[in-house]
Amino acid sequence: MRRQPAFAVLLPVLLCTALLFLVGPLPARAGPQGDDLGCNRPLRVAVFEFGPWYRAGNGITIDLLEAIAARTGCAFQPVSLSRVAAWDALRDGTVDIIPNSIRTAERDRLARFVPFLRIRNLMIVRADAGNNLDSIDSFVADRTARLGVIRGFRYGSFFDLRLQSLLGDDRMTAADDPRDLVEQLRRGALDAILLPSGHFFAYVAEMDRQRAFRVLDTTAAGPVPSGLALSRDQFSGVQVDNWLRLVEAMVLDRSMENLIANHLPPRIAATIPHR
Numbered sequence: 001m002r003r004q005p006a007f008a009v010l011l012p013v014l015l016c017t018a019l020l021f022l023v024g025p026l027p028a029r030a031g032p033q034g035d036d037l038g039c040n041r042p043l044r045v046a047v048f049e050f051g052p053w054y055r056a057g058n059g060i061t062i063d064l065l066e067a068i069a070a071r072t073g074c075a076f077q078p079v080s081l082s083r084v085a086a087w088d089a090l091r092d093g094t095v096d097i098i099p100n101s102i103r104t105a106e107r108d109r110l111a112r113f114v115p116f117l118r119i120r121n122l123m124i125v126r127a128d129a130g131n132n133l134d135s136i137d138s139f140v141a142d143r144t145a146r147l148g149v150i151r152g153f154r155y156g157s158f159f160d161l162r163l164q165s166l167l168g169d170d171r172m173t174a175a176d177d178p179r180d181l182v183e184q185l186r187r188g189a190l191d192a193i194l195l196p197s198g199h200f201f202a203y204v205a206e207m208d209r210q211r212a213f214r215v216l217d218t219t220a221a222g223p224v225p226s227g228l229a230l231s232r233d234q235f236s237g238v239q240v241d242n243w244l245r246l247v248e249a250m251v252l253d254r255s256m257e258n259l260i261a262n263h264l265p266p267r268i269a270a271t272i273p274h275r
Helices: 006-023 060-072 083-092 136-141 157-166 178-187 197-203 206-212 237-252 255-261
Strands: 043-047 076-080 097-101 111-119 121-126 147-150 172-175 192-196 213-216 224-231
Touching (some): 043 060, 043 083, 060 076, 060 097, 060 237, 083 097, 097 111, 111 237, 121 197, 136 157, 147 178, 172 178, 178 192, 178 197, 192 197, 224 237, 237 255
Parallel strands (some): 043 097, 147 172
Antiparallel strands (some): 111 224, 121 192, 121 213
8 A cells, every 4th residue: 555645644734724823713602692592683671770780871781781792792772761660661572681680470470580690688777767776677667767668679588578568658768769769868868778789889978888877787688699581572491591501601700790890899799690
């Protein structure tokens, strides 16, 4: 059998090496891409005032959408709505995604959820409020105490069960904009407010944190899983699974933590992604 010259054997290898040198390596398919995620058109995302997550066109939510767009090729169209109106819009099919959403049985009928955050809620009390007001239970029991909450926001079962008893009671004030609650607390119109921890850093000045307010221990409530609510009409179960893979990768490679740290103290940012 006639042996080929060594050059003839090596020629294909040399040609392939030269081609790679000229054009570079082929791009890797890094996780789910547009079609895998239901991005057959620009996806409409409800946005609303929500502390470091969204304020006047900026925030963690916008950074997250930009990061996802860069990874997947998906396009997003923010739609400014109140939180309550956002759920009506999801039901009507005029928005596709609601960020910073907590799963409930009622919402399950409208959306599939992609949790990747842990939200810890704080109970912030005026410093001059009575020392007997030291928990959500003491507020419910005190017929004179006034409490402020975010309208349409779910605080998790620990708080939501207790807030049920205050529904329709004029002692509880609900506001679309969390800044209104902080202002009412400053003025003395409220004795306490319930806010996610990130809002405290976004809205409450350092002096107020130290002098005007005190933060109650809400460890018993635990962190609440939160994330994206994806319309059942727009996204299939398989596509939602791909969204889960996408955000899990962003949590594991710490890009999620890094973009949160652009808006919150690093020690707080490190506790928010759900691992």
